[in-house]
Amino acid sequence: MQNDAPKHRPQHQNRHLTRFTRVIDHIDANLSDPLDGEILADIAAYSRFHFHRQFAALFGLGVGRYVQLARFHRAAQQLAFRPQKSVLTIALECGFESPEAFSKAFKKWHGQSPSDFRQTPNWDKARALYQPLIDARHITARKGMTMPHVEIIDFPQTRVATLRHHGDPAFVGDSIRRFIAWRKRHALPPHKYATYNIVHSNPNETPPDAFMFDLCVATRITINQNPEGIFEQTIPSLRCARVRHTGPDHTLNDTILPVFAHWMPQTGENAGDYPIIFHRLSLFPDVVAPQATTDIYIPLA
Known part of the structure; x- marks a missing residue:
């Protein structure tokens, strides 16, 4: 027994x-x-x-x-x-x-x-x-944690205004506050203008001083000099694996990792030479944490 x-x-x-x-x-x-x-x-x-x-x-x-x-x-x-x-x-x-x-x-x-x-x-x-x-x-x-539903889609070329957070991820909140203030001054509310993040580095694997994370809003307004350091860039058209994450940000990796660990080996697909992109569909604290929704775009080779 x-x-x-x-x-x-x-x-x-x-x-x-x-x-x-x-x-x-x-x-x-x-x-x-x-x-x-x-x-x-x-x-x-x-x-x-x-x-x-x-x-x-x-x-x-x-x-x-x-x-x-x-x-x-x-x-x-x-x-x-x-x-x-x-x-x-x-x-x-x-x-x-x-x-x-x-x-x-x-x-x-x-x-x-x-x-x-x-x-x-x-x-x-x-x-x-x-x-x-x-x-x-x-x-x-x-x-x-299970294998998420994965779609292969073409991400369209998208011009974005960007604030780049470079440094300890613990203080990304300060960058978010500056970005929100800039968006408000330029009348770029999230329900009209899509919010993206370009994830240059994984905070779990990157020294704090090397961490880099872009806060972006899709817009074609002219970017003039500004104290927040906003600049424009264009996300290129990309062939991507798209998965939807529902839940708080600190569980994003639980949706991302199975794509690399299981889906890519099973399909023979490989990651491309561009960072992961988050498209923020709904955000905590506007909704409760379990309902926050993000479409994750993983560029493919």
């Missing part, structure tokens, strides 16, 4: 993870609602007496802390990148009944008031604070 037990553990672990992944998805999609432990236990179809222990065992943090991190992560993103949203609206979407209670709790977590964070975000502190949230979501992403 003892020799047989290890054979069954992976199956049991997968079953638990499937049930608790439903809980993660429910939390992320309903951050403004009450998230009672008993309701979450029912979603997992798990004993209410032991639900909290099993959640912590699977994800490395308690469900209450996960809920707090998920709420404040979205609030921080809205404060940093959506200046048109009031603190009251952000507080309500974070499950707080008043901006005062939200501000007090936010400052306790971040060491900055919401208004201070909106002005000058402390990205280092935020990265450390939200790492357990990202780690937990990686666990659910790996569980669901």
